[in-house]
Amino acid sequence: MKISYKWLNDLIELTETPDELGRWLTATGLEVEGIEEVETVKGGLRGVVVGEVLSCEPHPDADRLRLTTVDVGQEAPLSIVCGAPNVAAGQKVLVATLGTTLYPTGSEQPLVMKKAKIRGALSEGMICAEDELGLGTSHAGILVLNTNLPNGTPAAEYLGMSSDYTIEIGLTPNRADAASHYGVARDLKAVLGKRIQLPAVATFRVDNHQLPIEIRVDNTEACPRYAGVTLTGLRVEDSPAWLKARLTAIGVRPVNNVVDATNYVCHELGQPLHAFDASQVKGNQVVVKTLPEGTLFTTLDGQERKLLATDLMICNAEEPMCLAGVFGGAKSGVTEATTAIFLESAYFSPAWVRRTAQHHGLKTDASFRFERGTDPNLPLYALQRAALLIQEVAGGQVSSEVLDVYPSPIADFQVPVKYRNVDRLIGKVLDRALIQRILESLDIRVEAVHEGGFTAVVPPYRVDVQREADVVEEILRIYGFDNLELSEALSSDYISDFPVNDPDKLRLRATELLAANGFQEIITNSLTKPIAQETLRESLLGEEVRILNYLSEELSVMRQTMLLSGLETVAYNLNRKQRDLKLFEFGKTYHKVNGKYVEKNHLSLLITGHVRPETWIEKAREVQFHDLASSVTQLLAALRVKSTETTEADRSLFQYGLTHTLNRKPLVSLGLVDPQLARLAEVKVPVFYADFDWDYLLKQYSAVVEYREVPRFPEVRRDLSLVLEKTVSFEQLRQLAERTEKQLLRKVNAFDVYEGENLLGKKAYALSFTLQDDQQTLTDKVIDKTMQRLMAAFERELGAVIRK
Structure with missing residues (x-):
């Protein structure tokens, strides 16, 4: 919401600068998000x-x-x-x-x-x-x-063209009372102790009775109050410069002098008004009612809409003219040919207006205010103020009595307040007289005062002050949060919690993901053969942990790796004709490091056999390294671990494989188990194995979900074919690409790899590069320049031959 500093100064005399005013408003809860100088003419005619x-x-x-x-x-x-x-x-x-x-x-x-x-x-x-x-x-x-x-x-x-300042306020939904210059001035009156001077309407008078209008309100639940008056002899034209400048300063587009006058009063007082071309008020009758479901109505934007049975309409004697409190109709609007108007000022039920605005997807200055709650006591004053302003800028005469249909006046809110709750919620005992002065400066009367408390009589425009805690908040925001001394013992309550990583929940998440991908959980013995671990002695952490009172030599040491017990399970299943295996295990390894015993938590994966059973539609395929790598990548993504680097895995465990590192520390190693090692467990088929450092993985997990805006501009794919030395890995290509192009490169993918007799000692990669700019659509020039930079890096640092 935007407020004009000069306009505000018309209502309440200000000696404070716009910046000082911004600090006061923020302190009262009307957070100022920005202050901008507005020149009536660009450049301010300087010079x-x-x-x-x-x-x-x-x-x-x-x-x-x-x-x-x-x-x-x-x-x-x-x-x-x-x-x-x-x-x-x-x-x-x-x-x-x-x-x-x-x-x-x-x-x-x-x-x-x-x-x-x-x-x-x-x-x-x-x-x-x-x-x-x-x-x-x-x-x-x-x-x-x-x-x-x-x-x-x-x-x-x-x-007379002095600069104005636009004060932008981040208005919270509960502060509908502050959605105007008058509303902001009320808070300044309370905090600065100044008087508000509203424009006088004492000169308002009825000039003649040439255009009487009958008003009938059929639905008083949706429209508790409806007032109106007619004006004739108008000249509809451009608004004077001062009126245009005021509206432009707050971002409202001038239309004509009559419409601009109603918009001016809306932003001045917070009371929306609507002017109807009187020639379109057929039968000189205005009826506030609902119409049958599905009735067609064309709004001011030229769009035909189907009405709900709950849409409140402003009608004439024959047809609808306006969606009440939301949007005018195409026929009844003020045009340059208009010479007489019916001017409306009403209080509509917030719930009815909100439902209509949401259903039709209409958000207007009027609906913004009505659906949050306006002041039911303001329509009559606003009507007279608007009529006088229209006469000032468009001429004309008031040609009917003011009609005000208000059968059941809306009462003030009665809120009982106890002093002990005021003291408790504020955290400080305030003088009782000060409490009363603050509330009365906010137009909240203090009645039925007794030793323990009082009754706060809150005007109906303060829709956000209906509970005792709301009254206390009003006292506190005007008294000032900065005036509360900090106590020696501080405590805080939080609306939201700050979750701690729960290892059991994360383990369950990993278990569910693996089970959904066809893995079965195993639990193996933590005791193993000493001879089995001797073959891996150089790659194991510390010394082995021996059992003092072991039952047999084959179960005399604690395991230092999850692999051997996993291979024993694979062998057990293979011996029973279960050849297609996908297994996982959560377990511990045990080590003696520098005389101290160390326990480490692991997650291990093993796959062997076929990826899926043979069917009539698909032949069986042996598992490959990338089948395991895919499961590892899925698991890392589920636990929100993304930015890892890869190196070659330990050759004492794997015939070939990779190790994912994070901050130069191993996170998971995976690959094809060395066949000689597998044969120690009497396994003669290829087995792929992955070992997660589960303790380290849990430390990297973050409960905070990072959101990235959906890109507004399209991505572009470009393919590249390269011939390189056989020793160059895809990971080297990916890392080099990401170092070379940090701004636009989103993804690198290898969609084909070729090795053959005609490429001795070399191999060919077919790579795809996904490019995207978050700020604009990529041009061919930028794309070509990026690809040339990538190709040059591949040729220079990896000796690539680009196939063109």
């Missing part, structure tokens, strides 16, 4: 001054040009060449001096004043027309002033 034409002679080499000398308050007059037909000696004019930047109407390019020669004559500035200054569209001639101001007076001073 444009009042001047006097001392002489005016024809240009010797141009019939339409004049040579003038102009006094602009400097030591010497300026020589200016002017082409305006109405320039003459003795005129007071507006002059753009050298160095001034103008923003002419209708031009995208600014105009900078420089010393120049025009047809051989020196020109030291410009005598300006209306459009050249950005004040309008006229270019018929220069502006001739009627003023006695001294030469050199700034044009902004002559025109």
Whole structure:
């Protein structure tokens, strides 16, 4: 929501600067998100001054040009060449001096004043027309002033064009009362102790009874109050400059003087109004009611809509004219041909307006306020204020009595308050008289005062103050959070919790993922044969842990790796004709390091046999390294571990494989188990194995989910074919690509690898690169430049031959 500083100053006298005002408003709960200077005319007419034409002679080499000398308050007059037909000696004019930047109407390019020669004559500035200054569209001639101001007076001073400031407030949904300049002024009145001066409506009077209108409210639940009056003899045209400037400063587009006046009052008081062309109010009757389900109605934007039975409508004697509190109709709006209007000011039920606005997808200034709750006591004053403003800018007469249908006035909220709860919630005992002064400054009356508390009588426009805690919040935000001293013992309550990583829940998540991918869980013995581990002694951590009172030599040491007990399970199943295996196990390994015993938690995966059983539609396929690698990648992603690096796995365990590292520490190793090692467990088929450091993996998990906005611009794929040395891995290619292009590269993928007799000692990669820019659509030039940079890096650092 935007508020104008100058507009606010009309309601409450302010000596504070916009920045100081922003701090006060934020302290009261109306958080100021930004303050921006607003110039009535772009550039603020800086460098444009009042001047006097001392002489005016024809240009010797141009019939339409004049040579003038102009006094602009400097030591010497300026020589200016002017082409305006109405320039003459003795005129007071507006002059753009050298160095001034103008923003002419209708031009995208600014105009900078420089010393120049025009047809051989020196020109030291410009005598300006209306459009050249950005004040309008006229270019018929220069502006001739009627003023006695001294030469050199700034044009902004002559025109009364001081800068305004727009204060942007992040209005919370509960503070509907502050959705206007008047609402903001009420908070400033309370915190600064100043008086509010609303525009007077004492001069409002009925001029005649030429256009009486009958009002009938059939649904008083949806419309508890409805007021209206007619005006005739109007001239609908552009609004005066001051009115346009006020609306433009807060981001409202001017339409015409009548509509602008209603918008002005809406943003001034927070009371939406609507003007109907009186010629469209058939039967001189306004009826507030609902219509049958499915009734068609064309709104002001030209769209035909099907009404709900719960859409409240403003109708004439024959047809609907407006979606009540939301949007006007195409037929009844004010146009340049309008000479008489019916002016509406009402209080609509928030629930009814909200339902209609949401169903039809309409969000307007009116619905924004009505669906949050407006002041039911304000429509009559706002109606008179708007009628007077319309008469000021569009002329006309009030041509009917003010009709106000308000059968059941809405009562104030009665909120019992106990002092002990005020003291407890604030954390400080405030003087009881101070509490009363604060509440009364917010228009909340304090009644039935007794030793233990009082009753707060809250006006109905404060829809957010209906409980005792709400009243306490009002006291506290005006008293000031900064005025609360910190106690020696602090405690806090949090609405949201801060979850701690639960190892059991994360283990369950991993278990469910693996089970869903066809893995079966096993539990193996932690005791193993000493001889089995001897073959791996160099790759194991520390010394083995021996059992003092072991039952047999084959179960005399604690395992130092999950692999051997896993292979024993594989052998057991193979001996029983169960050849297609996908197994996982959570377990511990045990080590003696520097005389201390160490327990480590692991997750191990083993796969062997076929990926899936043979069927009539698909032949059986032996498991491969990438089948296991895919499961490992899925598991890391599920536990939110993404940025790992890969190195070659330990060759004492694997015939080939990879180790994923994070912060240079191994996270998981996977690969094809060394056949000689497998034969120790009497396993003669290929077995792929992965070993997770489960303790380290849990430390990397974060309960915080990171969200990235869905890209607005399309991604682009480019393919590249390279021939490299056989020793170059895809991981080297990926890392080099990511180092070379950090901004646009989103993904690198290998979709084909070829090795054959015609590529001795080499292999061919077919890679795809996904490129994307979050700020704009990629152009061919940028894409080609990126790919050239990647190809150059592959050739330079890896000796690649690019196949083109």
